[in-house]
Amino acid sequence: MSIPTPYYLIDEKKLLRNLKIIKRVREQSGAKSLLALKCFSTWSVFDLMKKYMDGSTSSSLFEVRLGHEEFGKETHAYCVAYSDLEMKEVVKYSDTIIFNSISQLHRYKPKIPNKKIGLRINPNVSYSHFDLADPARRHSRLGVTNIHDLEAVLPLINGCMFHFNCENDDIGNLIKNLSIIAKRYGHILKKLDWISLGGGIFFTKDKFPIDDFCIELKKFRNQFDLEVFLEPGESAISQSTELVTTVLDIVHNEKDIAIVDASIEAHMLDLLIYRLNAKINGNGKGKYEYFIAGRSCLAGDVFGNYCFPSRLKIGSIIRFADAAGYTMVKKNWFNGVSMPSIVVKRLNGSVEFIKKFTYSDFKNSLS
Numbered sequence: 001m002s003i004p005t006p007y008y009l010i011d012e013k014k015l016l017r018n019l020k021i022i023k024r025v026r027e028q029s030g031a032k033s034l035l036a037l038k039c040f041s042t043w044s045v046f047d048l049m050k051k052y053m054d055g056s057t058s059s060s061l062f063e064v065r066l067g068h069e070e071f072g073k074e075t076h077a078y079c080v081a082y083s084d085l086e087m088k089e090v091v092k093y094s095d096t097i098i099f100n101s102i103s104q105l106h107r108y109k110p111k112i113p114n115k116k117i118g119l120r121i122n123p124n125v126s127y128s129h130f131d132l133a134d135p136a137r138r139h140s141r142l143g144v145t146n147i148h149d150l151e152a153v154l155p156l157i158n159g160c161m162f163h164f165n166c167e168n169d170d171i172g173n174l175i176k177n178l179s180i181i182a183k184r185y186g187h188i189l190k191k192l193d194w195i196s197l198g199g200g201i202f203f204t205k206d207k208f209p210i211d212d213f214c215i216e217l218k219k220f221r222n223q224f225d226l227e228v229f230l231e232p233g234e235s236a237i238s239q240s241t242e243l244v245t246t247v248l249d250i251v252h253n254e255k256d257i258a259i260v261d262a263s264i265e266a267h268m269l270d271l272l273i274y275r276l277n278a279k280i281n282g283n284g285k286g287k288y289e290y291f292i293a294g295r296s297c298l299a300g301d302v303f304g305n306y307c308f309p310s311r312l313k314i315g316s317i318i319r320f321a322d323a324a325g326y327t328m329v330k331k332n333w334f335n336g337v338s339m340p341s342i343v344v345k346r347l348n349g350s351v352e353f354i355k356k357f358t359y360s361d362f363k364n365s366l367s
Contacts, residue, residue, distance in 0.1 A: 003353060005246040005317070006262040006340040008328060012048055012347045015240040018204045019052035022232060025203065025210065026054070029217035031228040034076055036199045037063040039233025039325050043070040044344055044354045049236065055095075057196075057231045061086045068093035076196070076229070078120065078161065080141065082108065091115065098161050098196070102144060102153055109156050118159035118196070119144060123184065125177045127200070128166035130274055135163055135198075147185070154191055159227075163198025167234065169205045171212055178220055189224040199231040204238055234325045241324035243267060243278075243340060247316040248295060255305075256290045258312050263294035264301050266334045270326040277304030279321040285309060292318060296335040333362050 022033045032054040043066060055074030056067030064077040077094035079086070081101075087108050090097060098118035099105040105119055122143030126136035135142045142163070144150050162181060168174055178197075182189070189195060203213055221228045245260035264272045271278055278292075286309035294301035303320065312318075331339055339357035346352060 003244075003341065003343055003351075005244050006260075006267065006338070007244050007343045008042075008323060008340050009242045009244055009319075009343045009345060010042065010045055010324065011240055011242075011345045012045060013345070015045060015048065015237060016347065018236055018238060018240065019049060021204045021210065022236065023052045025214055025217070025230070028211070028214035029228070030221055031197075031217045031230050032074070033230045033232055033236075034074060034196075035067075035071065035236055036231045036233035037067055038329065039199070040237045041066060041329050042324075042342060042354075044342065044352075046071050048347070053236070054229075057229075058094075061089050064090055065093045076231075087111070096159070098159075100141075100143060102149055105153060105156055116159060116194070117157050118161055118194070119150070119153065119157050120161045120163065121145075121150065121185065123162055123164055123177070123181050125180050126164040126166070127168040127170065127173050127177065130166065132273070133166045135166070147188075150188060154188065157192070159192050159194035159196070160188075161196040161198055163196070163200065163231070165198065165200030167202050168200055169202040169208055171209050171216075174201065174213075175216055178216060182220065182223065186224065189226060192224075192226060194227040194229065195224070196229040196231060199233045199235075201230065201232070202235055202238075203232070204235040237324040239322050241322070241327075243320040243323040243327070245318050245320065247312055247314055247318060249314060250290075250312060256312075257293055258290045258316075258318070259293050259295055260303070260318055261295060261338070262340060263296040263298075263334065263337050264303060265294065265296050265298050265332075266337045267294075267331050267340055268303075268320070268323065268327050269330045269332070271303075272300065278323075280304075280306050280319065281321045283307060288312070294337075296337055298334075333365055336362055 034055045034057040038059045056071040057076040058064035068075045075094050076096045077090045078098040096116040100120050120143035122145045128134040245262045247258045249259045251257050283306045286307040288308045292303040342355040344352045
């Protein structure tokens with residue numbers, strides 16, 4: 001099957017590897033896992049994912065509705081701030097509503113019947129390689145920081161969320177921070193029914209100590225007699241997807257520069273935001289070095305510097321690895337560059353062309 005580039009290729013067999021680990025964590029620790037839709041919302045693979053996960057969690061009205069309609073099971077709603085109109089809709093699609101602030105809790109709790117209600121807490125400890133993504137950074141608006149204020153509203157909630165990690169694969173740090181939370185908030189947790197530990201725990205990464213992780217989760221769960229939720233995003237979809245591109249041109253400015261039919265700015269925006277290079281499997285094993293750049297007019301639209309076993313030419317295919325997280329949910333129409341199609345390789349090996357974006361999509365996204 002010949003598919004015009006660019007396109008995201010989701011491989012369900014690679015996705016399944018992560019899902020089996022998620023299932024193992026649930027079986028060994030008792031902790032449930034909800035897919036973080038802010039990272040990955042491509043619902044064409046939800047039928048597979050929901051066999052191994054317990055539901056979804058959201059950051060907006062549209063995400064919570066998508067989770068309800070396409071993922072099913074448990075649907076958690078969280079947003080930094082809801083509007084009155086949004087809350088009327090959120091109530092329809094969610095089982096659990098988590099507020100970011102006490103003011104929003106007071107504003108909307110009286111209008112919400114028969115829902116689990118939670119509050120986000122900022123424990124002032126976190127793990128992140130980037131200040132931009134650090135939920136406990138200085139002046140963070142994410143969650144309640146004052147314990148006395150929290151104690152005063154305990155009768156209004158039955159659960160809470162601590163989202164304090166970003167790509168944390170350090171089990172020692174995780175144990176330390178869980179201990180801090182247990183010591184600082186233990187008297188509060190004993191009065192609640194459930195806790196979400198948020199996302200950002202990279203427990204499907206190679207060599208992550210799964211057994212130790214499960215022991216700590218189970219110990220924490222039993223200590224406070226709580227239902228524990230995890231919100232994996234990257235952990236659910238890591239290494240499952242490629243961005244497949246074609247070389248359109250090769251120019252030279254001190255080094256060879258290959259221009260592909262995709263764009264960091266439009267199709268892998270997180271790499272630009274965090275100043276990271278895209279990944280290519282096997283990079284460094286060849287003697288032919290190229291700077292790979294995107295086709296937009298942004299001077300810094302660059303995927304990175306790579307080595308290939310043979311010379312590139314116009315028409316060469318380049319596959320960027322690990323391209324699922326925060327890509328399809330952030331893709332945009334900058335420069336009017338064609339958006340990558342979405343393609344899925346199913347468990348049985350068949351390749352399914354899911355979505356092609358056209359000029360009409362570009363035009364209709366504007367006014």
